[in-house]
Amino acid sequence: MNSFAPDVRMNALVELVALADRGDIPCGPAQATVNMHCHTFFSFNAYGYSPTALVWLAKRRGLAAIGTVDFDVLDAVDEFLAACDLAGVRGSAGIETRVFIPQFATREINSPGEPGIYYHMGIGFTSSRVPDATAAILTGLRDRAERRNRTMLARLNAHLAPVTVDYERDVLPLTPAGNTTERHMLLAIIRAAERHTAEASLPAARTTHHAPPTTPIFWAAKLGLPADQVAASIGDYVKFSNLVRGKLMKRGGVGYVTPSPDSFPTVEEFHSFIVACGALPCVTWLDGLSAGEQAIHELLELLIGQGAVALNIIPDRNWNIPDPDQRRIKVAKLHEIVGIAAEYDLPLNIGTEMNAPGNKLVDDFAAPELAPVRQAFLDGAYFIYGHTVMQRALGRGYQSAWAKQRLPTRRERNAFYTAIGQRVPPGASGLAKLRALDTAMLPGHILASL
Numbered sequence: 001m002n003s004f005a006p007d008v009r010m011n012a013l014v015e016l017v018a019l020a021d022r023g024d025i026p027c028g029p030a031q032a033t034v035n036m037h038c039h040t041f042f043s044f045n046a047y048g049y050s051p052t053a054l055v056w057l058a059k060r061r062g063l064a065a066i067g068t069v070d071f072d073v074l075d076a077v078d079e080f081l082a083a084c085d086l087a088g089v090r091g092s093a094g095i096e097t098r099v100f101i102p103q104f105a106t107r108e109i110n111s112p113g114e115p116g117i118y119y120h121m122g123i124g125f126t127s128s129r130v131p132d133a134t135a136a137i138l139t140g141l142r143d144r145a146e147r148r149n150r151t152m153l154a155r156l157n158a159h160l161a162p163v164t165v166d167y168e169r170d171v172l173p174l175t176p177a178g179n180t181t182e183r184h185m186l187l188a189i190i191r192a193a194e195r196h197t198a199e200a201s202l203p204a205a206r207t208t209h210h211a212p213p214t215t216p217i218f219w220a221a222k223l224g225l226p227a228d229q230v231a232a233s234i235g236d237y238v239k240f241s242n243l244v245r246g247k248l249m250k251r252g253g254v255g256y257v258t259p260s261p262d263s264f265p266t267v268e269e270f271h272s273f274i275v276a277c278g279a280l281p282c283v284t285w286l287d288g289l290s291a292g293e294q295a296i297h298e299l300l301e302l303l304i305g306q307g308a309v310a311l312n313i314i315p316d317r318n319w320n321i322p323d324p325d326q327r328r329i330k331v332a333k334l335h336e337i338v339g340i341a342a343e344y345d346l347p348l349n350i351g352t353e354m355n356a357p358g359n360k361l362v363d364d365f366a367a368p369e370l371a372p373v374r375q376a377f378l379d380g381a382y383f384i385y386g387h388t389v390m391q392r393a394l395g396r397g398y399q400s401a402w403a404k405q406r407l408p409t410r411r412e413r414n415a416f417y418t419a420i421g422q423r424v425p426p427g428a429s430g431l432a433k434l435r436a437l438d439t440a441m442l443p444g445h446i447l448a449s450l
Contacts (some may be wrong), residue, residue: 035063036349055089056087059088067093084426090426097141098259108370122274134272134277138273138389174187216230249398283303320367345410
């Protein structure tokens with residue numbers, strides 16, 4: 001399922017679905033749970049999951065819906081939606097990047113330590129192919145990211161010598177389509193350090209029968225930390241990788257590349273690309289504690305004015321927190337942003353990301369902290385699936401001329417596409433059901449017929 005060969009992945013899904021349909025592989029009962037923010041291995045998935053594998057995960061666990069989001073590329077979209085059709089799973093596909101917001105140039109928003117820099121998304125794409133007029137924007141996202149990566153890796157190699165990583169040899173093979181991220185480089189660096197330590201220790205191990213030198217000594221020197229602190233985390237990849245990334249690759253680290261306003265696209269540029277593809281610009285929210293997110297009304301009014309129509313949240317990091325005081329603050333902020341999103345008619349796109357070790361496969365929808373917001377999470381998933389299936393079947397998604405004429409307000413469109421998402425079954429049967437409708441039907445008649 002996670003082979004880099006597309007035909008191998010799809011053939012595996014065909015076999016698994018056939019086995020499931022015969023009852024040879026049990027699939028979980030339908031659940032009121034969703035994960036609409038899963039990175040695939042086309043950017044970085046901590047578990048190595050392909051788009052096809054994520055669809056099978058959703059089918060096996062009985063998720064109501066699943067959605068992909070990849071950094072800087074749409075490489076997963078066609079495969080993912082085809083897999084959803086085959087497996088009978090509700091799905092949506094998106095993209096994430098960073099943009100520069102000049103109005104917040106002095107305020108940190110949701111990219112820690114980087115004033116004016118903002119993680120931003122587009123959701124509800126229906127194809128990996130984009131209009132010719134906007135192709136350069138998509139190419140530019142990938143090119144900017146690669147330049148940043150190569151600059152960062154050169155700095156890291158200089159600092160970590162004699163451990164070095166070759167971009168072509170060690171990093172590119174970790175991803176199927178050449179779109180590497182910080183996390184790919186992090187994995188390559190940790191592996192290179194392990195190889196170097198093992199190779200250096202071989203002669204000594206053969207002659208003295210002593211255990212080879214441990215990497216904590218190397219890493220303590222390179223991270224500027226006590227060896228016992230490094231040793232305490234090195235056996236836990238989640239903790240250790242976060243330690244290395246934080247010390248070397250984030251702000252203040254030797255590999256950190258300070259962004260400038262031209263390091264990323266503008267909001268207007270990114271939105272023009274998303275809308276041209278018939279998809280939906282989506283605000284992203286971290287935890288409500290930064291200076292930028294404390295000015296949430298100002299931020300939302302700015303982004304909505306530029307075309308944003310939905311809002312993304314990663315719930316787990318806002319309630320699943322050991323410290324009770326911090327948890328209380330963040331849960332309150334989580335409930336607050338869900339209420340604010342409702343005020344602004346912004347459906348929610350929620351999920352676990354899955355792009356870092358330790359991320360959950362799906363949120364714990366039974367958690368008491370999520371009870372007040374659970375239905376809003378589910379409604380958002382049905383909304384984005386409803387848009388996606390209408391756009392694919394009839395070309396009448398949220399951004400279509402038909403929707404703007406027949407459903408002129410965001411609130412009307414939100415209600416319609418949410419209802420579509422609830423009523424149209426997933427998979428090829430749902431598409432066929434919509435395509436059989438009379439295209440002259442009004443929105444209310446479409447819902448009644450379903």
